[in-house]
Amino acid sequence: MGLLPLTYSRPSHVSREEFEARATSPSERASLRSGRSSLSAGIPDALAFDKIIAGETCPPMSVRDFMNYLLFIEFSAENLQFYLWYQSYSERFRKAPKSDLALAPEWTREMEEEIQVKLQREATEKMRRRPKRGQATDIFEGTDFEKRDPMAAEAIIELDSPPVTPKTQNDVEEAHPGELYNESVYCPSSLPSVTSTLRSPTSEAFHAAGAKAPFTIQPFREEIDRIISTYIMTLLHALSYTTHPSALDIAFKSVDASLRFQSHPNFVRWSVCNGNPPRVSFARVLGFSGIALSFGLAVMLVLSTASRGWRGFLAFGWAIGICTVVASYKGMCICMYAMHHRHIRPWELFLDAEEGAADSASKRSFDSLSSSNSFEDEPWLANYSSKNLMRKIFDKEAWIEEPVLRQIQDTIFVQSLLIGSAASAVLAVIFVFIPSGNFFSF
Structure with a gap:
């Protein structure tokens, strides 16, 4: 396979805050739906989310590797x-019999919107019926909330984007200078305070689940109440009406967006790294050491009576050192790259035939209904932690089977080599033209 364009850059890390901020923007939400979002830039088509899920990729980019990444890393x-x-x-x-399917009608978007408006209307009516202390006037009188028609289209919350944690304008400007912040409907600053309106439906939800009523002065309790009354109550209404898969669309869309545009790019970025953190740091130290050694030799040759031509040979040392450093900052060890190897992951190191501890944890993670996703008690975790640094640096390696991942690594290596060659050529020319000091001879 050939190289990717030399301008290629591996996917940037997508933080939860960045994903949420972009997902609440109308223009970004449209690109998320179409699959053209900038959040997925840098991922070749062969490593697309759908192809990984369909089992069309090889280790370490298989769906099992993706699950392990989500389980142990994210x-x-x-x-x-x-x-x-x-x-x-x-x-x-x-595939169920048609007689059974007739008992579970589809949950439509219109029905979902109707329930949302109904829940909001009930909350509004309860709030209107609550008089202020000593008088019976409408507490919404004179407010923007009174003017808003509960049946209006804008009262319907967009449920195909994930909720966001409230942020102030100052927080956003510090994180993204010069950018405008599109407030989410879930932010307290963009909605009137209706904590008491939400308390009744949320209290009923907690009571139905057999849980105690929440501690109402906890931080972000108002936002959580909104999530319960909008997401959970709507979902429960849908599931009480039908077992049709469409009843779960509200949850599936949120999960699908999070997997596609946050977890998947981060997984591809993480998989490009062929060495564990100790090995990559070790390679970086070697690279800087090679650069420093070449500089030391160059200074000695300048101060000596040696011919200037000898200084040009130091370009090889600079090129290798700079290439190693650049590759290490992209998560790669060039020694392992030369063999197209990768370090075996910690949870893969302690497998015992078919019933390895890490393997059993991985298998359980595919069981959606019984997995606890807890691995703190797995023996491999303690075993790996007890290994000394040198054993971690020179851990066991495995062949990279996925050809497109090798193609990405080939491209990154060539980029690093070009940067190293260009920088070393400049350094060599500079040192060649420096006059000799003639202080000593070899």
Whole structure:
């Protein structure tokens, strides 16, 4: 396979805050739906999310590797578990007898919007019936909330984007200078305070689940109440009406967006790294050491009576050192790259035939209904932690089977080599033209 364009850059890390901020923007939300979002830039088509899920990729880019990444690195395996379960459930539902399907009608968008408006109207009516202390006037009188028609289209909350944690304008300007912040409907600053309105439905939800009423002065409790009354109550209404997969669309869309445009780019970026952190740091130290050694030799040659031509040979040392450093900052060890090897992950190191501890944890992670996603008690975790630094640096290696991942690494290596060659050529020319000091001879 050939190289990718030399302008290629591996996917940038997508933080939760960045994903949420972009997902609440109308223009970005449209690009998320179409699959053209900038959040997925740098991912070749062969490593697309759908191809990984369909099993069309090889280790270390398989769906099992993706699950392990979510389980052990991102700690969000429940998203992929739900996604895979929903796909399986939808397929099994479609194959059910027609007589059974007739008992579970589809949950439509119109029905979803009707429930949302109904819940908001009920909350509004309850709030209107509550008089102020000592008088019976409408507490919404004179407010923007009074003017808003609960049946209006803008009262319907967009549920195909994930909720966001409230942020102030100053917080956003510090994180993204010069950018405008599109407030989410979930932010307290963009909605009137209706905590008491939400308390009744949320209290009923907690009571139905057999849980105690929440501690109402906890931070972000108002936002959580909104999530319960909008997401959970709507979802419960849908599931009480039908078992059709469409009743779960509200949850599936949120999970799908999170997997596609946050977890998947981060997984591809993480998989490009062929060495563990100790090995990559070790390679970086060697690279800087090679650069420093070449500089030291260059200074000695300048101060000596040696011919200037000898200084040109130091370009090879600079090129290798700079190439090693640049590659290390992209997560690659060029020694392992030369063999197209990668370090075996910690949870892969302590497998015992078919019933390895890490393997059993990985298998359980695919069980959406019984997995606890907890691996703190797995023996491999303690075993790996007890290994000394040198053993971690020279850990076991495995062949990279996925050809497109090797193609990405080839491209990164060539980029690093070009940067190293250009920089070393400049340094060599500079030192060649410096007059000799003639202080000593070899």
